[in-house]
Amino acid sequence: MSDYDIAIIGAGGAGLTAAIYAARARRKTIIFEGKVIGGQIATTDIVENFPGFPDGVNGFDLAQLMFRQAEKFGAEFAYEPVDRLTPRPGGGFELATSERTITARAVIVTAGADYNKLGVPGEAEFTGRGVSYCGTCDAAFFAGKDVIVVGGGDSAIDEGLFITRYASTVTVVHRRDTLRASAILQERAFAEPKMRFRWNTVVDAIEGAESVERVRLRNVLTGETETVPIDGVFIFIGQTPNSHLLEGLVPLDPGGHAIVDLDMTTALPGLFVAGDLRTKAARQLISAAGDGATAAISAEHYLAELDARPERHG
Structure with missing residues (x-):
């Protein structure tokens, strides 16, 4: 029995949106963030190109609104970085921090990338x-x-x-x-x-x-x-994707970004990657949010298919 249905690594625009969708789908959801809620957007003074804010919105304020929305639907927030992500032999994943180890049936990695x-x-x-x-x-x-x-x-x-x-x-x-x-x-x-x-x-x-x-x-x-x-x-001297947790688990492009399909699905069942960490990302808040929603919907479909399978006996 896993501790959580869906674990999300990274609470930027992609991760927060994934948390909203996952928690709203009544999946037991935890989201890990080792730095600041909102990621890069939280350090942006005015965001003018996110739909719904014709006069612009402070990036930190927008991140807090997304956080409150995810929390409202029941997402649990853990303010600690994930040090290790390990697939479990029988399915699902183990996530270890410096404080604890938890298990999740599906994982969405939205750890983003840092500007050099x-x-x-x-x-x-x-x-x-x-x-x-x-x-x-x-x-x-x-x-x-x-x-x-x-x-x-x-x-x-x-x-x-x-x-x-x-x-x-x-x-x-x-x-x-x-x-x-x-x-x-x-x-x-x-x-x-x-x-x-x-x-x-x-x-x-x-x-x-x-x-x-x-x-x-x-x-x-x-x-x-x-x-x-x-x-x-x-x-503009490059970005460094935070893909250390994915090394050896899924294929990465030469720049270290995870290779996913249009559903944000990786080559490892149950593992999804969204936002700036994925290959060919647009690196915009709106596209990161879309990625997060897509990843959460894909994770929900993945779990629903697992739940629908008849139990296998001996």
Whole structure:
């Protein structure tokens, strides 16, 4: 007998939505979160692209609303990280934390991914106040302003091009003298009059009072430093998916994201993955919520099929 029907690992947008659906389906549900309820969205000042909030909504407040909704339907929250996920020989899973071990018949992993950070002074302090890791989310806040984009890969250039729809100038700061982005993106970037480039350059510090006002840049070849006035800093130097629990259990893509089908189903029966942790995720709150709902519905179908099977005797 398992302790829970469904265990959810991660309480970001995908996990909270999965918890709402799972608990509302009258499945005994527990959701584990080792950091902050809401994940990345909880650190976002204003969310303008989530349906139903025409004037925008504070990310932390939205996360709390989702939390209350899941709790209302009976989801149990555990504020502890899961250290180990182990399939049980007879079906189901064992989840171990530093405090306890529980069992669940199905597991939905929504542990998300962490943006790679520059690790420079001012980055953490100004996150949400001029420092962003999502152009699609935040570009509109920089209409008519000057921003920099840090990075030289596909994400940096693709997001940078999107930001040019709003910003007056977008300066790409790249530590090398050539971009790593695909050829077609490079062509578009070099043809975009709003885009500028600072080669062989890194950001040493992000400075300001209430919000970002300037950055300190350093040329990696000459060592020369320069302080440049700027309104925003978009950082696109990759993401690290929190997939350590999945290693050895299900196939991962080269970037460490779980490979799932359209039902968020993995190759291991009873294990589902949703949100930024899955391959080809859109990395938006609305798509994460949709993933979470899909995963919970798939988990419910999986459990219903198990419940419908006749017991096997000797």
